[in-house]
Amino acid sequence: MNIIHSIEEMKAEIHEFRKKGKSIGCVPTMGSxxxxxxxxxxxxxxxxxxTVVTIFINPAQFAPGEDFEQYPxxxxxxIGLLERExxxxxxxxxxxxxxxxxxxxxxxxxxxxxxxxxxxxxxxFRGVCTIVLxxxxxxxxxxxxxxxxxxxxxxxxxxxxRDLNLDILIEVLPIVRDADGLALSSRNAYLKDNExxxxxxxxxSLRLAEKMIAEGERSxxxxxxxxxxxxxxxxxxxxxxxxxxxSEELLPLETLKSRVLVSLAVFIGRTRLIDNTQxxxx
Ligand code: PAF
Numbered sequence: 001m002n003i004i005h006s007i008e009e010m011k012a013e014i015h016e017f018r019k020k021g022k023s024i025g026c027v028p029t030m031g032s033x034x035x036x037x038x039x040x041x042x043x044x045x046x047x048x049x050x051t052v053v054t055i056f057i058n059p060a061q062f063a064p065g066e067d068f069e070q071y072p073x074x075x076x077x078x079i080g081l082l083e084r085e086x087x088x089x090x091x092x093x094x095x096x097x098x099x100x101x102x103x104x105x106x107x108x109x110x111x112x113x114x115x116x117x118x119x120x121x122x123x124x125f126r127g128v129c130t131i132v133l134x135x136x137x138x139x140x141x142x143x144x145x146x147x148x149x150x151x152x153x154x155x156x157x158x159x160x161x162r163d164l165n166l167d168i169l170i171e172v173l174p175i176v177r178d179a180d181g182l183a184l185s186s187r188n189a190y191l192k193d194n195e196x197x198x199x200x201x202x203x204x205s206l207r208l209a210e211k212m213i214a215e216g217e218r219s220x221x222x223x224x225x226x227x228x229x230x231x232x233x234x235x236x237x238x239x240x241x242x243x244x245x246x247s248e249e250l251l252p253l254e255t256l257k258s259r260v261l262v263s264l265a266v267f268i269g270r271t272r273l274i275d276n277t278q279x280x281x282x
Contacts, residue, residue: 010093022050027052029078143169206276
């Protein structure tokens, strides 16, 4: 496995792959890898000839006061995991090369970036789109792999790829959960034991929504009310948002129909966690 820091060296490797006619898969990450990331890596290894995993903790997607400084970093562990999976290249670019002094260019996907998580994190998706487009320009992948846990991120990146005519297939893979239902996230590392238990309320509220929908409930408000009541009954939780939206434009639904995204963000103590479920109604 090749570990590359320099953008020029990365481009040269891609050039070599292309000369040999190899297809390229890219898994962008911020490190602190878990089984969710590894499921993306395995899919890339299975569906493309060469897999590049990027590790870059992107300051542009953290607002002042968020956890950029504390975000877990364990590059040696991450590299060991990726080596074991059989990844071809780990790309760890330097901050000064990605955002050199005088850096001024950002990518925005209007409207979609302002909804759901964008309400409390107004610059988050601008940061995500900017780094992902930069990585796409360097790596020129045929396919890129993202997790359904970040549903809004995946929808926005799919729109960016479509709007900017990039020839990249975005594959979105299912959420990977612990046995008790908690969606895997690098930020779960922040949770103390009692918070870890309280965090189960996210997935439980989604299972409740799924049950109500399966039993025929179609009123978004009724489902939201039940979810809110369940979450508020658990000490140490604070709801950032719970939204039931269509999974293309992310606009709130009154009556559930076709492709529904139930999405939520909840603070467990000081840690903000997200989770979601997507339901297709006929
Ligand atoms: O999902 C993430 O880990 C990040 O938002 C991403 C896509 C790697 C961009 O920094």
